Amino acid sequence: MIHLTIDDKPIEVAENRTLLEACREHGIHIPTLCYHPALEPYGGCRLCVVELSQPGRRSRLVASCVYPCEEGVVVKTNSETVIRSRRMTAELILAGSYHTPEMLALGEELGVKEVRFKLPEDNACVLCGLCVRACKEIVGVSAISVIQRGIAKKVATPFQVTSSRCIGCGTCVLICPTGAFKFESVTGFQYVSPLESAYRLGYYRLGGELDLRPHFVQDVAELLISMKEEE
């Protein structure tokens, strides 16, 4: 067992737990966006930051979803620094997706009063990478990835053309927190594509209705979560 202090309370957790898992086990709320229990943590959205103090080091912000619990560390999940960082991060996310209801709600939760900077075009995709990881880790096809860098970064198939690897299962649609994918049925095919894109990621031949789940497993995500818990 590992002993650490979270929000002035001594806490004991099993080994190989992240700070986020320890907090959630102890009922401490931490906002997240790019985290999903069934997927490898990513550390990209920075909403889950907490303030970490180690003996002999200056305290600093770390992403709790990827930071492992270490013996003797002191963690603050709601210090002024943490709150300020999360608020600014939420404001910055809104700078790129200022019309997305889920993100507006997030901004409100974290105390964003005004979005002082906005990109010329907003986009529902916040690049949390959940779809990319789900496609790789759950579906196992890696049909989509991120391309380019910085603010030009986006989720796409190689060369931005319909991918023969995509099986049109819709896992990306299912896992996307902001509804950044289109999911449509056209003449017996089920198509998946990013919003405002000129191409489709891929498709799958339908038997009947739209099937918003990986068709080969009832619900892979839930299955993986239960597997992880059994470990």
Next chain:
Amino acid sequence: MNRLQTIAEFNVWQSALAGRWDETAPCLRVCDGTGCRALGSQKVLASLREEIQKAKLETPIEVIGTGCPGFCECGPLLTVYPQRISYQKIKLSDVPEIVQQTLVKGAIIERLLYTDPQTGQHIHLEPDLPFYRKQKRLVLDFNGRIDGTRIEDYAALGGYRALAKVLGSMTPEQIIAEVKISGLRGRGGAGFPTGLKWEICSKNTKKVGDGYIVCNADEGDPGAFMDRSVMEGNPHSVIEGMIIGAYAMGIHQGFVYIRSEYPLAVENLRIALRQAEAAGLLGRDIMGSGFDFNLAIRLGAGAFVCGEETALMASIEGRIGEPHPRPPFPAESGLWGKPTNINNVETWANVPYIINQGGQEYAKIGTEKSKGTKIFSVVGKINNTGLVEVPMGITLREVIFDVGGGIPGRKQFKAVQLGGPSGGCIPAEHLDVPIDYESLTGLGAIMGSGGMVVTDEDTCMVDFARYFMTFTQQESCGKCVPCRLGTKAMLTTLERICAGGGQPGDVEYLLELGDDVKNSSLCGLGQTAPNPVLSTIRYFRHEYEAHIIDKKCQAKVCKGLIHYSIIPEKCTGCLVCLRNCTSNAISGAKREVHVINPQICTRCGVCMNVCKFDAVVVN
């Protein structure tokens, strides 16, 4: 050549080469680094060889293309041995004269010598140049003396003797102890103690039974080229350092991650690797010691973020060059999950010296916490642009004014940017601070990889910060929110200020954003990206305020805040500015006063440059 089978064989080979090495023999050494090549040194080299043949001299004179000795400002550089006469800015047309006058008659050509701007006197010999006088050259020592693509040259000057020494008489623990005693710290920027890093990695390697070492040669800071010059001019020193490190940590596979924008460095490194393998200094059973080590080159594809160690490893593995959070640190779980030790080019190149001279001797150079020397690339508004290697603890003033020769055109020094886009600026009042890791960090800058960009009174610090922000914003990988969007928000604000649209509260907003990007970003790129902005606000806040409140750019750089006009009394109506204007913004007829239309004018400044009567002014 045949593979050297034993250390004894190496010793025979090396001492034979050392015996033949003679710097008192007549020889021409021409810089063949990227900088001098761009100025035509290859043609000069070829022509020198041709002219010497034509001249049919009694004693043969060798012509060597060497690595960069550092005095890039005056390239192409030529040094005539044995006297070490230093000729500068050689043109192809100077070659016959050099051969006839200097080689045949032994006369010195005055106009090709360096002129000391202080005294106005010609300086004949290379060691007397003020540029070299305050330098202490450990890593750059062979640059300018040897042909980096000849292993024989390197070995003749004692190259690979450190490797023979460790394989023959030192245990891995002794090597690590020696590096620890030397006090060597990472030259890539962060300054982590190298010996300690090796110790941690070696422990983990023992546990796992396997590991990797990497040389980070993804030097990407604007204005920094010390790693390039080391790899071009003396690639064997890096290779030797890496083999010693691998032996100390019990590792058998290494990588050099080098950016493909450095074609000559890649080429010379490839040549050096082949030579070392052929000589039995790399590969299986090095010098019969039973130790195996392979070294491979991996090319970067032009992403600055791949200089960050976790992104670098992702790139080597063939994944997207994105960083991932630490822990786990590379020393625990790096390349393909194995313990990995990553050091910068300059760090590796310091290792042979430490082994040869001993850690104690190395630790005598420098300050209490920062040992040895550091190479800086001094660029910007400075007389002697180039590479300088100075002992730690030297002051910035000495580097900029004594070695760098001060600011051109009698302009006032304003600030120096240390550590490239990750560093900060240091203004004139702190010029007497000794250069060491801690002092620089205390001033809001960093040692970084050693880029030193000097600015003068004509540099606008807001524009300067905007430049570095443009760089980091373009190079942000986009994985984490604060860096992807925070740098964009900062850049957009800076651009607005420079364009004249600054609003009260902008400085506070920049400070708030900068603080957040620094504290919340995933990797070193984002965590340091706001530094140029934060440090310019710290030292030059008045310039920001002048831009925002008074709408004035004192340095007359920001196009949104300046306008060009013609003084009617001085204008002769010569039509020169009108003809040269790129946007047809100037009206007027011959012998009539010209007028600039500010609506059309793009503020390019051509009219001011071409006016012979100083009639064009900028406000």
